[in-house]
Amino acid sequence: MSSALNIVMPGERITAVEDVAKGKRIILGPGLRRVNDTVVASKAGPLKHREPNTFWVDNYQRRYVPARGDLIIGIIKAKSGDVYRVDIGSADSASISYLAFEAATKKNRPDLNPGDLLYARVLNASPDIEPELVCVNSNGKRGKLGLLQDGFFFKCSLNLGRLLLRENCPALKALTEKLPYEIAVGVNGRIWVKAHSAAETVGLANAILSLEQAGHSEIDKVCDNLGDVLQA
Amino acid sequence: MPSKMKPRLSRGVLDMKFMQRTKLKVAKEDDDEQSRALYSNELNTKMLNSNSNFIIEPSYAICEGLIDGRLSFRGMNPEIERLMELEQVEKDGKSRPEQPKEVTDQEMVETYYANQAPAASKTMGKKFSTKNEFHKRKSNEQQRLHKKGQFKKPRQDDE
Numbered sequence: 255m256s257s258a259l260n261i262v263m264p265g266e267r268i269t270a271v272e273d274v275a276k277g278k279r280i281i282l283g284p285g286l287r288r289v290n291d292t293v294v295a296s297k298a299g300p301l302k303h304r305e306p307n308t309f310w311v312d313n314y315q316r317r318y319v320p321a322r323g324d325l326i327i328g329i330i331k332a333k334s335g336d337v338y339r340v341d342i343g344s345a346d347s348a349s350i351s352y353l354a355f356e357a358a359t360k361k362n363r364p365d366l367n368p369g370d371l372l373y374a375r376v377l378n379a380s381p382d383i384e385p386e387l388v389c390v391n392s393n394g395k396r397g398k399l400g401l402l403q404d405g406f407f408f409k410c411s412l413n414l415g416r417l418l419l420r421e422n423c424p425a426l427k428a429l430t431e432k433l434p435y436e437i438a439v440g441v442n443g444r445i446w447v448k449a450h451s452a453a454e455t456v457g458l459a460n461a462i463l464s465l466e467q468a469g470h471s472e473i474d475k476v477c478d479n480l481g482d483v484l485q486a
Numbered sequence: 487m488p489s490k491m492k493p494r495l496s497r498g499v500l501d502m503k504f505m506q507r508t509k510l511k512v513a514k515e516d517d518d519e520q521s522r523a524l525y526s527n528e529l530n531t532k533m534l535n536s537n538s539n540f541i542i543e544p545s546y547a548i549c550e551g552l553i554d555g556r557l558s559f560r561g562m563n564p565e566i567e568r569l570m571e572l573e574q575v576e577k578d579g580k581s582r583p584e585q586p587k588e589v590t591d592q593e594m595v596e597t598y599y600a601n602q603a604p605a606a607s608k609t610m611g612k613k614f615s616t617k618n619e620f621h622k623r624k625s626n627e628q629q630r631l632h633k634k635g636q637f638k639k640p641r642q643d644d645e
Binding site: 275276278279280281282283284288293302304308310319321322323324325373379397398399412415416418419420421426429430433434435436437438439440441448449450 | 545563569
């Protein structure tokens, strides 16, 4: 199946996926549902396929729906008892236990305040309960997770976040050639960037936001122009 | 009916100190049975033994194979860059091309059989040897074992 534009609409039965499913097990990603033995789209957008057996609908969306294992950026809203309330852009705010940080104990709490940015992993996500986050991996190590200090934070569509996170994304490479920077991209459509000076940081943010309208095909062209956006 | 019932332990027995583990087990069994009875008319055979070819995956990150979003370039955050490097090494390690061989397969086979094949014939030969020969060989081997190998200095490029 080609990955060219193959638009599906909510409620549409997708026979192409059903045909594949007859032969082997397939993975239905977001935007596709199984109804008995048929596959039905639940979102509008291009149907995507990744070898060997994954299908999903890549619709335009700004509202994040938590899914287990996602790496996201959250804003701490409040402390409440043993947990921090974190805004992750989903319908419900998430919670993170103060023990879910590296080297945190009951006596030694992490020093976090409302307004702080966290790069965290979604530990569990279910429609019925609020999502729970963690800032450590299964070995209790911090890894890349944790507090994001300084820098500049902005929101974008979920699609832009995912576009930047594809393997061998040309955009980040193009920006690397211009200036040193660090970045955190959450799949919840939130991006945090930091460069050496404030002007560079803002330029970087503008450059990334200029990719918002770029499709997967024209991204190379836009990346060539990123340098101009940075200068402006 | 009573003859069909499973034998049950009385509460008096279960309350004894050494029966605590069994008590938990019995309680769990009871619970399971109750919940099964509760939903038994809701479940149909299709629900019980259907095997579907569909796996539902609600995360875009897994479907699209996205990378971790915390990145640093050109020395902005050395800590993150070190982690990125380690990850890269791990990834490359999986698809690393085979190292060139110092000993060809043919040579390996020859030396292997040169060393191993006599061992097999020796074990069989032992069966047919006399006791006298056996003792002789044993004392020979012991002498050989006593000779301690000298320490060889490893080459610089070996690790």
